[in-house]
Amino acid sequence: MEQEKPTIDGPDPAATLAQAAGLAEHLQRIGVQWLPTPDAESTQALATQFRVAGQDTPQPQPEAASRPTSAPATPVTAQPAAAQPAAAQPAAAQPAAAQPAAPATAPSPPGGSPAPGFALQSDSAAANEPYAGPPLAADARAAQLAAFAETVAACTRCEILSKCRTKTVFGEGNVTPRIVFFGEGPGREEDLSGRPFVGKAGQLLTKMIGACKFAREDVYIMNTVKCRPPNNRNPEPTEIENCREYFQAQFQILRPEYIVCLGLVSAQALLQTKLSVGRLRGKFHSYFDSKVLVTYHPSYLLRNPAAKKAAWEDLQLMLRDAGLM
Incomplete structure (x- = not known):
């Protein structure tokens, strides 16, 4: 026995179809791109009657959404749904599986040009x-x-x-300096006194500052790490990272016009690079608003006077x- 097919509700099918056509036109104007139908036969009929101008083939839709096999159309005078903003679509008329309309402009692809106002970084993240x-x-x-020095x-x-230090060595000098001299870490004399660059290397640095027509009191002097490593070894990468917050805070407060990195440790830590002093010296680098100059550490100059x-x-x-x- 042939199963009875469902029919369109209403005493007058012609009037009901006319109402459906008007509803379809209205829904298209507000952004709805499809209409639910009772069965496939009715779906095909509506798709044929209300096909969008220029769209000759029906668009397959996911079965889970109970969407028709082709997008219903509006009369030629109606605007296509794609021209309407996505926010205009009523939530009740859209099934859970419906796909959102494509954005007007596609986002920039990964690896594209940086957004305006962001410079490409070279040696320094800043x-x-x-x-x-x-x-x-x-x-x-x-x-x-002073507050940061207490924290350190x-x-x-x-x-x-922290167990082998005598004193931490935070830094000293002019708090509004044009130049900050940025070294590696405290030595024995610095660990005992709590002041940066007071040993033999510090005496040479004082002469270098004097040759620039400055006094020590005119500049600010500080180190990458604030505690003396055992036997004056180079600080470990984890130790540098533990102190990064402190020296970054110092530069944020001081904002010098120039930063002179003394030696490899301070240059690589500040500029976040693996290049050697020989590759970094002889030109300016950037750290925020400061110009960064890399040169040899005074202790290296004592060992290599040339x-x-x-x-x-x-x-x-x-x-x-x-x-x-």
Whole structure:
């Protein structure tokens, strides 16, 4: 026995179809791109009657959504649904499996050009970026540096360094400096006194500063790590990372015009690079608003006096750029 097919409800099928046509046109105008139908036969009839102009073949849709095999059409005078914003679609008329309309503009592909205002980074993760916020007045800088120095003095992030140190060495000097000299870590004399660069290497640094027509009190001097590594070894990468927050905070407060990295450890830590001093010296790098110059550490110059000429050439590059030579 042939199963009876469902029919369109209503006493007058012609009037019902006319109402359906009007409803289809209205739904198309507000963004609905399909109409549910009782069965496949009715679906095909509606698709034939209301086909979008220029769309000759029905579009297959997921079965789970009970969508018709072709998109219903509106009269030629109606705007296509794609021209309507996605937000205009009523939630009740859209099944859970319905796909959202395509965005008007596609997002930039991965690996494309950076967004405006973001510079491509080279040696430093902070290259060419401004320091955050407005600069502080001198008394506010001094107060913040003093607070950070107390935090460093109580720091136990590095188990080995915190146990073998005598004093932490935070930094000292002018809190509104044009130049910051950025070294590696404290030595024996610095560990005992709590002051940076006071041993033989510090005495040479003082002479280098004097050759630039500055006094120690005119500049700020600090190190990458704040505790002396055992036997004056180089700091471990984890120890540098533990201190990164501290030296970054110092630079954020000080905002010097120039940063002179003394040696490989400070240069690689600040610029986040693996290049050697020989590859980094002789030109300026960037750390936020500061110009970064890389030269040899004073302790290296004590062991290799012939390199003093190259170090002086580096400092002269800075002095000429600053208009001091």
